[in-house]
Amino acid sequence: xxxxxxxxxxxxxxxxxxxxxxxxxxxxxxxxxxxxxxxxxxxxxxxxxxxxxxxxxxxxxxxxxxxxxxxxxxxxxxxxxxxxxxxxxxxxxxxxxxxxxxxxxxxxxxxxxxxxxxxxxxxxxxxxxxxxxxxxxxxxxxxxxxxxxxxxxxxxxxxxxxxxxxxxxxxxxxxxxxxxxxxxxxxxxxxxxxxxxxxxxxxxxxxxxxxxxxxxxxxxxxxxxxxxxxxxxxxxxxxxxxxxxxxxxxxxxxxxxxxxxxxxxxxxxxxxxxxxxxxxxxxxxxxxxxxxxxxxxxxxxxxx
Ligand code: ADP
Ligand code: MG
Numbered sequence: 531x532x533x534x535x536x537x538x539x540x541x542x543x544x545x546x547x548x549x550x551x552x553x554x555x556x557x558x559x560x561x562x563x564x565x566x567x568x569x570x571x572x573x574x575x576x577x578x579x580x581x582x583x584x585x586x587x588x589x590x591x592x593x594x595x596x597x598x599x600x601x602x603x604x605x606x607x608x609x610x611x612x613x614x615x616x617x618x619x620x621x622x623x624x625x626x627x628x629x630x631x632x633x634x635x636x637x638x639x640x641x642x643x644x645x646x647x648x649x650x651x652x653x654x655x656x657x658x659x660x661x662x663x664x665x666x667x668x669x670x671x672x673x674x675x676x677x678x679x680x681x682x683x684x685x686x687x688x689x690x691x692x693x694x695x696x697x698x699x700x701x702x703x704x705x706x707x708x709x710x711x712x713x714x715x716x717x718x719x720x721x722x723x724x725x726x727x728x729x730x731x732x733x734x735x736x737x738x739x740x741x742x743x744x745x746x747x748x749x750x751x752x753x754x755x756x757x758x759x760x761x762x763x764x765x766x767x768x769x770x771x772x773x774x775x776x777x778x779x780x781x782x783x784x785x786x787x788x789x790x791x792x793x794x795x796x797x798x799x800x801x802x803x804x805x806x807x808x809x810x811x812x813x814x815x816x817x818x819x820x821x822x823x824x825x826x827x828x829x830x831x832x833x834x
Contacts, residue, residue: 535829535832536553536556536557536829537553538829539556539825539826539828539829540553540556542825543556543822543825543826546818546821546822546825547796547811547812547813547815547818548809548810548811548812548818548819548821548822549796549809549810549812550808550809550822550826551807551808551809551810552808555791555808555809556826556829557826557830558772558790558791558808559774559791559809559822559823559826560823560826560827560829560830561772561790562723562772562773562774562790562791562823562826563723563724563725563771563772564723564725564727564728564766564771564772564773564774565719565723565727565728565773565774565775565776565819566727566728566729566730566762566763566766566773566774566775566776566785566789567727567728567729567730567747567775567776567777568730568731568759568775568776568777568778568781568782568785569706569729569730569731569732569733569738569741570608570609570688570706570731570733570778570780571608571777571778571780571795571798571799572776572777572778572795572798572816573708573709573712573729573741573745573747573816574706574707574708574709574712574741575706575707575708575709576608576706576778576795576798577608577611577612577706578608578609578612578688578704578705578706579612579616579704579705579706580595580612580613580615580616580702580703580704581687581703581704581705582682582687582701582702582703583595583700583702584678584682584700584701584702584703585699585700586671586674586675586678586698586699586700586701587671587674587697587698587699587700588699589699589700591700592620592622593699594692594699594700594702595613595616595617595620595622595702596617596622596623596624596625597625597642597643597645597647597692597694597699597700598613598617598647598649598690598692598700598702599613599614599616599617599618599622599624599625600624600625600626600627600640600642600643600647601627601630601638601639601640601642601647601648601649601692602614602638602649603624603627603630603640604627604630604632604638604640605630605632605638606632606780606800607632607638607780607781608706608780608798609688609690609704610638610649612704613649613690613702625642625643626642626643627640627641627642627647628640628641629641633650634755634756634781635651635732635754635755635756635781636650636651636653636654636732636755637649637650637651637654637690638650642694645694645695646694646695646696647692647693647694648692648693649690649691649692649693649702650690650691651689651690651691651732651734652675652676652679652683652689652690652691652701652734653753654691654693655672655675655676655679655691655698658672658693658696658697658698659672664697667697668696668697671697671698671699672697672698674698675691675698675700675701678701679691679701682701682703683734683736683737684736685703686705686736686737686739686740686741687703687704687705687737688703688704688705688706688733688734688737689701689702689703689704689734689737690702690704706741708741708744708745709816711815711816711817712745712816713744713745713746714817715816715817715819715820716745716746716747717746718817718820719819719820719823721820722820722823722824723823726746726747726748726749727747728747728749728750728751728766729741729742729747729749729750729751729752730751730754730759730762730763730775730782730785731750731751731752731753731754732752732753732754732755732756732759732781733752733753734752734753735750735752735753737752738750738752739752756781756782756783756784756785757784759781759782759784759785760784760785760787760788762785763775763785763788763789764788767788767790772790773789773790774789774790774791774792774793774819774823775788775789775791775792775793776793776794776795776811776816776819777792777793777794777795777799777803778794778795778798778799778800778803779794779799779800779802779803779804779806779807780800780803782803783800783802783803783806786803786806786807787806789808791808791809792806792807792808792809793807793808793809793810793811793819794806794807794809794810794811795810795811795814795816796810796811796812796813796814797813797814798814809822
Protein backbone atom coordinates (compact mmCIF):
# COMPACT_ATOMS: atom_id res chain seq x y z
CA UNK A 531 0.00 0.00 0.00
CA UNK A 532 1.20 3.54 -0.64
CA UNK A 533 0.97 6.11 2.12
CA UNK A 534 -0.31 9.61 1.42
CA UNK A 535 2.78 11.82 0.81
CA UNK A 536 2.42 13.88 4.01
CA UNK A 537 2.16 10.78 6.16
CA UNK A 538 5.10 9.18 4.34
CA UNK A 539 7.16 12.32 5.02
CA UNK A 540 6.24 12.26 8.70
CA UNK A 541 7.37 8.64 8.84
CA UNK A 542 10.63 9.58 7.09
CA UNK A 543 11.18 12.38 9.60
CA UNK A 544 10.61 9.83 12.34
CA UNK A 545 13.31 7.59 10.90
CA UNK A 546 15.67 10.58 11.03
CA UNK A 547 14.85 11.01 14.71
CA UNK A 548 12.44 13.92 14.35
CA UNK A 549 8.98 13.53 15.81
CA UNK A 550 6.63 15.78 13.81
CA UNK A 551 3.40 15.83 15.75
CA UNK A 552 0.92 16.46 12.90
CA UNK A 553 0.60 17.05 9.17
CA UNK A 554 -0.14 20.70 9.95
CA UNK A 555 3.26 20.95 11.65
CA UNK A 556 4.92 19.49 8.55
CA UNK A 557 3.18 22.19 6.45
CA UNK A 558 4.40 24.86 8.83
CA UNK A 559 7.94 23.52 8.76
CA UNK A 560 7.89 23.97 4.98
CA UNK A 561 7.14 27.73 5.47
CA UNK A 562 9.94 28.41 7.97
CA UNK A 563 12.26 31.19 6.73
CA UNK A 564 14.17 31.92 9.93
CA UNK A 565 15.42 29.69 12.74
CA UNK A 566 16.00 31.02 16.26
CA UNK A 567 18.17 28.82 18.47
CA UNK A 568 18.37 28.89 22.23
CA UNK A 569 21.91 28.62 23.54
CA UNK A 570 22.27 26.37 26.56
CA UNK A 571 21.34 22.79 25.69
CA UNK A 572 20.51 23.64 22.07
CA UNK A 573 23.62 25.11 20.41
CA UNK A 574 25.70 23.80 23.30
CA UNK A 575 25.70 20.28 24.64
CA UNK A 576 24.01 21.42 27.82
CA UNK A 577 26.58 20.11 30.26
CA UNK A 578 28.65 23.17 31.19
CA UNK A 579 31.78 22.80 33.30
CA UNK A 580 32.42 24.95 36.32
CA UNK A 581 35.87 26.45 35.66
CA UNK A 582 36.18 29.41 38.06
CA UNK A 583 35.22 29.90 41.69
CA UNK A 584 36.15 33.38 42.90
CA UNK A 585 35.39 34.35 46.49
CA UNK A 586 34.64 38.07 46.85
CA UNK A 587 33.96 38.35 50.61
CA UNK A 588 34.55 36.31 53.77
CA UNK A 589 34.15 32.74 52.40
CA UNK A 590 36.90 30.71 50.75
CA UNK A 591 36.38 29.00 47.38
CA UNK A 592 35.07 25.75 48.93
CA UNK A 593 32.68 27.76 51.10
CA UNK A 594 31.32 29.61 48.07
CA UNK A 595 30.90 26.32 46.20
CA UNK A 596 29.25 24.61 49.20
CA UNK A 597 26.76 27.47 49.48
CA UNK A 598 26.02 27.59 45.74
CA UNK A 599 25.70 23.79 45.40
CA UNK A 600 23.26 23.67 48.32
CA UNK A 601 21.06 26.36 46.78
CA UNK A 602 21.17 24.60 43.37
CA UNK A 603 20.39 21.15 44.82
CA UNK A 604 16.89 21.03 43.29
CA UNK A 605 17.67 22.96 40.10
CA UNK A 606 16.97 21.36 36.71
CA UNK A 607 18.91 24.11 34.90
CA UNK A 608 22.20 23.03 33.27
CA UNK A 609 24.06 25.74 35.23
CA UNK A 610 22.61 24.47 38.50
CA UNK A 611 23.44 20.85 37.68
CA UNK A 612 27.00 21.87 36.78
CA UNK A 613 27.48 23.59 40.14
CA UNK A 614 26.18 20.54 42.03
CA UNK A 615 28.40 18.21 39.97
CA UNK A 616 31.49 20.36 40.53
CA UNK A 617 30.99 20.32 44.30
CA UNK A 618 30.69 16.51 44.22
CA UNK A 619 33.83 16.23 42.02
CA UNK A 620 35.84 18.35 44.42
CA UNK A 621 34.56 16.59 47.53
CA UNK A 622 32.84 19.75 48.77
CA UNK A 623 29.85 18.95 50.96
CA UNK A 624 26.87 21.23 50.13
CA UNK A 625 25.27 23.12 53.02
CA UNK A 626 21.79 22.32 54.33
CA UNK A 627 19.14 23.82 52.04
CA UNK A 628 15.41 24.44 52.24
CA UNK A 629 12.80 26.76 50.65
CA UNK A 630 14.14 26.22 47.11
CA UNK A 631 12.66 28.44 44.43
CA UNK A 632 13.63 28.69 40.73
CA UNK A 633 13.63 32.18 39.23
CA UNK A 634 13.05 31.59 35.49
CA UNK A 635 15.89 33.03 33.39
CA UNK A 636 17.55 34.52 36.44
CA UNK A 637 18.69 31.81 38.87
CA UNK A 638 17.59 30.19 42.13
CA UNK A 639 16.88 31.11 45.72
CA UNK A 640 17.04 28.93 48.82
CA UNK A 641 17.78 29.04 52.53
CA UNK A 642 21.23 27.58 53.13
CA UNK A 643 22.53 27.07 56.67
CA UNK A 644 20.09 29.71 57.86
CA UNK A 645 21.06 32.31 55.26
CA UNK A 646 18.95 33.61 52.35
CA UNK A 647 20.98 32.59 49.30
CA UNK A 648 20.55 33.67 45.70
CA UNK A 649 22.59 32.17 42.84
CA UNK A 650 22.06 33.70 39.45
CA UNK A 651 22.86 36.10 36.63
CA UNK A 652 25.05 39.08 37.61
CA UNK A 653 22.28 41.59 36.89
CA UNK A 654 21.14 40.92 40.48
CA UNK A 655 24.15 43.00 41.60
CA UNK A 656 22.37 46.14 40.33
CA UNK A 657 19.84 45.74 43.15
CA UNK A 658 22.28 45.20 46.00
CA UNK A 659 23.80 48.61 46.72
CA UNK A 660 21.04 49.73 49.09
CA UNK A 661 21.23 51.33 52.52
CA UNK A 662 20.93 50.19 56.14
CA UNK A 663 23.24 48.14 58.36
CA UNK A 664 26.51 47.22 56.70
CA UNK A 665 25.68 49.09 53.49
CA UNK A 666 29.23 50.43 53.16
CA UNK A 667 30.80 46.94 53.50
CA UNK A 668 28.25 45.56 51.11
CA UNK A 669 29.11 48.23 48.51
CA UNK A 670 32.72 47.03 48.64
CA UNK A 671 31.64 43.40 48.14
CA UNK A 672 29.33 44.41 45.29
CA UNK A 673 32.16 46.29 43.58
CA UNK A 674 34.49 43.27 43.98
CA UNK A 675 31.82 40.92 42.58
CA UNK A 676 31.13 43.23 39.63
CA UNK A 677 34.82 43.40 38.76
CA UNK A 678 35.20 39.62 38.96
CA UNK A 679 32.01 39.07 36.93
CA UNK A 680 33.11 41.45 34.20
CA UNK A 681 36.54 39.85 33.94
CA UNK A 682 35.08 36.34 33.62
CA UNK A 683 32.51 37.53 31.08
CA UNK A 684 35.32 39.00 28.98
CA UNK A 685 36.86 35.52 28.99
CA UNK A 686 33.64 34.18 27.46
CA UNK A 687 32.36 32.48 30.59
CA UNK A 688 28.76 32.09 31.64
CA UNK A 689 28.86 33.96 34.95
CA UNK A 690 26.71 33.57 38.04
CA UNK A 691 27.01 35.36 41.35
CA UNK A 692 26.42 33.85 44.78
CA UNK A 693 24.66 36.20 47.22
CA UNK A 694 24.06 35.43 50.91
CA UNK A 695 21.79 37.63 53.05
CA UNK A 696 21.93 40.42 50.47
CA UNK A 697 25.74 40.50 50.09
CA UNK A 698 27.70 38.88 47.24
CA UNK A 699 30.13 36.21 48.49
CA UNK A 700 31.51 34.89 45.21
CA UNK A 701 31.38 34.63 41.44
CA UNK A 702 31.36 31.42 39.39
CA UNK A 703 32.46 31.00 35.77
CA UNK A 704 31.22 28.17 33.53
CA UNK A 705 32.04 27.02 30.03
CA UNK A 706 29.60 25.19 27.79
CA UNK A 707 30.95 23.60 24.62
CA UNK A 708 29.18 23.92 21.28
CA UNK A 709 27.61 20.69 20.07
CA UNK A 710 29.88 18.94 17.57
CA UNK A 711 27.24 19.31 14.83
CA UNK A 712 26.44 22.98 15.61
CA UNK A 713 28.65 24.75 13.03
CA UNK A 714 27.60 22.53 10.11
CA UNK A 715 23.94 22.88 11.11
CA UNK A 716 24.23 26.67 11.17
CA UNK A 717 25.61 26.59 7.60
CA UNK A 718 22.89 24.22 6.40
CA UNK A 719 20.14 26.36 7.94
CA UNK A 720 21.52 29.50 6.31
CA UNK A 721 21.63 27.76 2.92
CA UNK A 722 18.07 26.45 3.29
CA UNK A 723 16.30 29.54 4.60
CA UNK A 724 18.51 32.17 2.95
CA UNK A 725 19.26 33.66 6.36
CA UNK A 726 21.63 32.61 9.09
CA UNK A 727 19.96 31.40 12.27
CA UNK A 728 19.58 33.74 15.20
CA UNK A 729 20.78 33.07 18.74
CA UNK A 730 18.42 34.00 21.58
CA UNK A 731 19.85 33.67 25.07
CA UNK A 732 19.57 34.72 28.66
CA UNK A 733 23.33 34.50 29.00
CA UNK A 734 25.64 37.52 28.88
CA UNK A 735 26.58 39.13 25.54
CA UNK A 736 30.28 38.22 25.71
CA UNK A 737 29.72 34.49 26.38
CA UNK A 738 26.96 34.37 23.77
CA UNK A 739 29.17 36.22 21.26
CA UNK A 740 32.09 33.83 21.80
CA UNK A 741 29.85 30.83 21.20
CA UNK A 742 28.21 32.49 18.17
CA UNK A 743 31.62 33.13 16.58
CA UNK A 744 32.66 29.54 17.22
CA UNK A 745 29.64 28.15 15.33
CA UNK A 746 29.19 30.85 12.68
CA UNK A 747 26.08 32.61 14.00
CA UNK A 748 26.03 36.33 13.06
CA UNK A 749 23.04 37.62 14.99
CA UNK A 750 22.84 37.36 18.76
CA UNK A 751 20.31 38.70 21.23
CA UNK A 752 21.66 38.20 24.75
CA UNK A 753 20.59 38.96 28.30
CA UNK A 754 16.98 38.00 27.52
CA UNK A 755 14.48 36.85 30.11
CA UNK A 756 12.07 34.10 29.00
CA UNK A 757 9.39 36.66 28.09
CA UNK A 758 11.96 38.77 26.17
CA UNK A 759 12.74 35.71 24.03
CA UNK A 760 9.02 35.34 23.24
CA UNK A 761 8.75 39.08 22.47
CA UNK A 762 11.72 38.82 20.10
CA UNK A 763 9.97 35.99 18.23
CA UNK A 764 6.70 37.95 18.12
CA UNK A 765 8.59 40.97 16.73
CA UNK A 766 10.09 38.89 13.94
CA UNK A 767 6.68 37.37 13.21
CA UNK A 768 5.23 40.89 12.94
CA UNK A 769 7.92 41.62 10.33
CA UNK A 770 6.57 38.71 8.29
CA UNK A 771 9.09 36.04 9.26
CA UNK A 772 7.98 32.45 9.81
CA UNK A 773 10.17 31.59 12.77
CA UNK A 774 11.06 28.13 14.02
CA UNK A 775 12.35 28.22 17.60
CA UNK A 776 14.52 25.39 18.89
CA UNK A 777 15.03 25.06 22.63
CA UNK A 778 15.17 22.73 25.60
CA UNK A 779 12.12 24.20 27.31
CA UNK A 780 14.16 25.56 30.21
CA UNK A 781 13.52 29.30 30.17
CA UNK A 782 12.47 29.24 26.54
CA UNK A 783 8.93 27.81 26.85
CA UNK A 784 7.25 31.15 26.01
CA UNK A 785 9.47 31.52 22.91
CA UNK A 786 8.64 27.96 21.78
CA UNK A 787 4.95 28.81 22.20
CA UNK A 788 5.28 32.08 20.24
CA UNK A 789 6.99 30.38 17.28
CA UNK A 790 5.48 29.39 13.94
CA UNK A 791 6.92 25.99 14.86
CA UNK A 792 8.30 25.18 18.32
CA UNK A 793 10.91 22.43 18.33
CA UNK A 794 12.23 20.78 21.49
CA UNK A 795 15.52 19.00 22.00
CA UNK A 796 14.76 15.40 22.96
CA UNK A 797 17.37 14.47 25.54
CA UNK A 798 17.95 17.79 27.29
CA UNK A 799 14.35 18.93 26.83
CA UNK A 800 12.10 19.35 29.86
CA UNK A 801 8.98 17.12 29.99
CA UNK A 802 6.75 20.13 29.45
CA UNK A 803 8.69 21.18 26.34
CA UNK A 804 8.42 17.67 24.88
CA UNK A 805 4.66 17.77 25.45
CA UNK A 806 3.95 21.27 24.16
CA UNK A 807 6.44 21.54 21.27
CA UNK A 808 5.20 20.97 17.71
CA UNK A 809 8.16 18.75 16.92
CA UNK A 810 10.89 17.00 18.90
CA UNK A 811 14.48 16.24 17.89
CA UNK A 812 14.23 12.86 19.59
CA UNK A 813 17.91 11.94 19.21
CA UNK A 814 19.01 15.35 20.37
CA UNK A 815 20.90 15.77 17.09
CA UNK A 816 20.70 19.34 15.79
CA UNK A 817 21.83 18.18 12.32
CA UNK A 818 18.39 16.63 11.80
CA UNK A 819 16.81 20.09 11.85
CA UNK A 820 17.88 21.23 8.34
CA UNK A 821 17.08 17.71 7.07
CA UNK A 822 13.50 17.89 8.32
CA UNK A 823 13.04 21.44 6.95
CA UNK A 824 14.19 20.23 3.54
CA UNK A 825 11.95 17.18 3.80
CA UNK A 826 8.93 19.35 4.67
CA UNK A 827 9.58 21.49 1.58
CA UNK A 828 9.84 18.46 -0.67
CA UNK A 829 6.65 16.96 0.81
CA UNK A 830 4.73 20.12 0.00
CA UNK A 831 5.98 20.14 -3.59
CA UNK A 832 4.75 16.57 -4.01
CA UNK A 833 1.33 17.35 -2.55
CA UNK A 834 0.69 20.50 -4.59
P1 ADP B 1 19.99 30.25 27.88
O1 ADP B 1 19.23 31.29 27.11
O2 ADP B 1 21.44 30.26 27.55
O3 ADP B 1 19.39 28.87 27.73
P2 ADP B 1 18.76 30.82 30.46
O4 ADP B 1 17.75 31.79 29.96
O5 ADP B 1 18.30 29.48 30.86
O6 ADP B 1 19.98 30.69 29.41
O7 ADP B 1 19.53 31.48 31.70
C1 ADP B 1 20.06 32.76 31.58
C2 ADP B 1 21.04 33.07 32.68
O8 ADP B 1 20.35 33.07 33.93
C3 ADP B 1 22.17 32.09 32.82
O9 ADP B 1 23.25 32.39 31.95
C4 ADP B 1 22.54 32.29 34.28
O10 ADP B 1 23.32 33.47 34.41
C5 ADP B 1 21.19 32.55 34.93
N1 ADP B 1 20.59 31.34 35.48
C6 ADP B 1 19.49 30.68 35.03
N2 ADP B 1 19.24 29.61 35.80
C7 ADP B 1 20.19 29.56 36.74
C8 ADP B 1 20.51 28.69 37.84
N3 ADP B 1 19.79 27.61 38.13
N4 ADP B 1 21.58 29.00 38.59
C9 ADP B 1 22.33 30.07 38.33
N5 ADP B 1 22.11 30.91 37.32
C10 ADP B 1 21.07 30.68 36.53
MG1 MG C 1 17.79 27.37 27.73
